[in-house]
Amino acid sequence: MAHLRLDHVTKTFGAHKAVDDLSLEIADGEFFVLLGPTGAGKTTTLRLIAGLEKPTSGAIHIDGEDVREWSAAERDVALVFQYYSLYPRYTVYQNLAFPLKSRVRNYPPEEIDQRVRRAAHTLRIDHLLERKTDKLSGGEMQRVSIGRAIVREPKAFLMDEPLSNLDAKLREALRSELKDLQMQLGATFLFVTHDQIEAMSMGDKIGVLNEGRIVQVGTPSDIYNSPHNTFVAGFVGSPAMNLLDGELRDGSVSAMAGKLEIPFQLASKAAKGGPVTLGIRSEDIRVGPEEATEAHVHDVENHGVEKIVTLRVDDHLFRATVPAVAGVEIESTVRFSWNTEKLHCFDRKSGVNLADSRSSA
């Protein structure tokens, strides 16, 4: 049980700023996901909280206490990594018991046994307790790694891409297991990933990180429906949000050399006209014989449950989602229109969502 807070934390490695003036608050019992591409500073942030790195400047608080001078062990947080670091010649039981026999924490045998069995039960690995860890599958090994974190009953769990090495099917299963586990334990989870599906499906809150800075913090639906800038818009969602150059004028935007003219009212009066980037998700584009504008079908991807078609107007490409039964052929002509209510308008230069321009002005 822990509340985590980072105040203006910066971490430099030589000339490289890995984490840049990062402030973040993670509530007690929250499942918080740090999402970003490789090199965004996610892992460094996690290691700073764990006490494996020291911040160059700024403060880290755990439950209101400044932990600057605390060692990793004193911080009482558990780390789970992408690569499971288990003792191969030991059984699952021994691996699980190990963290309870350190110099810092040494528990009586009955207590150890109780905790190991409880963790094994939670993770559904009871039947594997006597097995050596080199006889386990990847998913089982990752469950044991998580088990080693659970037995200690730490203040918080810090997880660094724990599912990345597993195959797709197992990843899916463990996603809901982890979320379930976090709800059962009521523990604070900080989960680092580059996979937006993991972030969306598990996070109570998501912090999107890019180049060492927090770009946006919000619920999955905030992040998906109101991206703060073009980076978030393009990073979250699959297929990626369509981003196209446009021009904003009085009460309307135009794109694709005027082929598309859409009435658009800005929420904020502060923003002026000029070059913008228009963002629209594939599911917010309608395709049908009655729609307004003509396009060529550039590509059709069958995703089983639906089809993703890439449409082409002159040289402009964008994706639309259509039902699986829709008969669309490559190089045929179709008609489409955009759901204007779901249209996003970003400043072309800064990339900031014009609906958010208050915060950047």
Place this chain on the structure above:
Amino acid sequence: MAEIVLRDIEKYFGDNYVIRKLNLTIAHKEFVVLLGPSGCGKTTTLRSIAGLEEIDSGDILIDGQPVQGRQPGERDIAFVFQLFALYPHLTAYDNIAFPLRATRESRAEVDAKVRAVAKSLQIEGLLSRRPSALSGGDMQRVAIGRALVRQPKAMLMDEPIGALDAKLREEMRTELKRLHLENDQTTVYVTHDQVEAMSLADRIAIMNEGVLQQVDTPSEVYLHPSNLFVAQFVGSPVMNVTKGALQANGTHTRVVIGNEDAAFDFPPQLKGQIPATGSGLMVGVRPEGVQVTREETQGHIPVEAHLIEPLGSYDIVDLKFGGAFLRARTPSGFVGKPGDTVWARLDPEQTHFFNAESGDAIKVRLDG
């Protein structure tokens, strides 16, 4: 021009039987994706076609000619790997032109070919750069350019976009498909990513443990998987599969899953097509085949919503039917919160039945 025929091919690595009597014909101009988990034998199959592995028995024919005796270079096939194998000291231009060095073409001919390939890959502006100055996507475009420039009979690709980030993979998928349409080369493409396979393939060949499981168009594979392995390998989220039984009396035909609490109405035609008793039946339904309403509805069963995964354009909701969990796909925000009661049914048209022992699909007709 190339048709590739694999006839009864077998391959061992020591005691490890990695390709087991594989038969597959890849038609001229066809794009076939070999799909399967790691270790299923897909890459070995591809390397065998290229001549990078020798097979232990069977025949590989290219345009009707057996090629086992021929060196990779004599098979007129181009290979693209996951890791961009470019010459670091050469520019993109020279990397692409490299395979033409050995030919006796004039400099002007080579130049025309390199530029034509670069144009179709949209890397004309990058030709003077060295690989170290290229992004991952552009490096892979150069590698593909180098494969295409010889205008080989066939292209073999081993996870060519597996190392790229998600967004770039999406773009490259479309590019690869367009490239195939323009060049019309017979293509065999290996991946473990079912989305890639579904998106790119004319036909998908699914492998598991060295055995070919099913060869079909993407929609056939998705809608009519031939066995449990295919059913659960293709599609995301994974198809729900659970033990089931048929319950049929005078008035009702029902499919029961988990325990007695979850009995779903099915058309009476189902009777006689699947085993009525015993434990030999597995029932499969994709998340979009679990239909959910928020009000009590005829033929729907009340269930408690467990986890809700918001995925942006839709949600995946875990529904708890007595002992069994089923995942349903709903519009986003459709189910308010975990613990809410909703009503659900299985869409008979989207429900699959499998023999629990063999895993084979049991073909069912509901319209006759």
